[in-house]
Amino acid sequence: MWSNIRLLCLVLAPVAVQANATPSPPSGVTHLAQAGGAAFDGPWEGRGTLVSVSGRGTACGGPSIGHRLTVQGGNLTIEYSPPNGIRFAGLVAADGKFDLYAGSAHFFGQFTGGTMAATFSSQACERSWRFRRQTSG
Numbered sequence: 001m002w003s004n005i006r007l008l009c010l011v012l013a014p015v016a017v018q019a020n021a022t023p024s025p026p027s028g029v030t031h032l033a034q035a036g037g038a039a040f041d042g043p044w045e046g047r048g049t050l051v052s053v054s055g056r057g058t059a060c061g062g063p064s065i066g067h068r069l070t071v072q073g074g075n076l077t078i079e080y081s082p083p084n085g086i087r088f089a090g091l092v093a094a095d096g097k098f099d100l101y102a103g104s105a106h107f108f109g110q111f112t113g114g115t116m117a118a119t120f121s122s123q124a125c126e127r128s129w130r131f132r133r134q135t136s137g
Helices: 002-020 029-035
Strands: 042-053 064-072 075-081 086-091 097-102 105-112 115-121 125-133
Touching (some): 064 125, 075 105, 086 105
Antiparallel strands (some): 042 064, 042 125, 064 075, 075 086, 097 105, 105 115, 115 125
């Protein structure tokens, strides 16, 4: 009887080890995830055009304003309106898309090569943005 149990253990042991093993991701998937938003790393500068204002919209600024943001390690950071406590930070996806919230304010868009189009919306206003990657030199 013990020899049968021992034989069963020898047969099932490799199956148990294989079932617990973590499968490797398909070739190329890890590289895409790592390159992901990091492909857009660097300083960016842009202009935003006011699209609409709700109520008095006093926190929205002028019809056209400039701004800077940074992408580092695939993480986008923008101090959008420090006096109003609006700061966005979050990941940029491998396809360049991002969708960030700061309270009820929303900043979303997509990077494409050396440009980025985005929209800012809040209870007070909506602004359309166009950014360009800044190069040193």
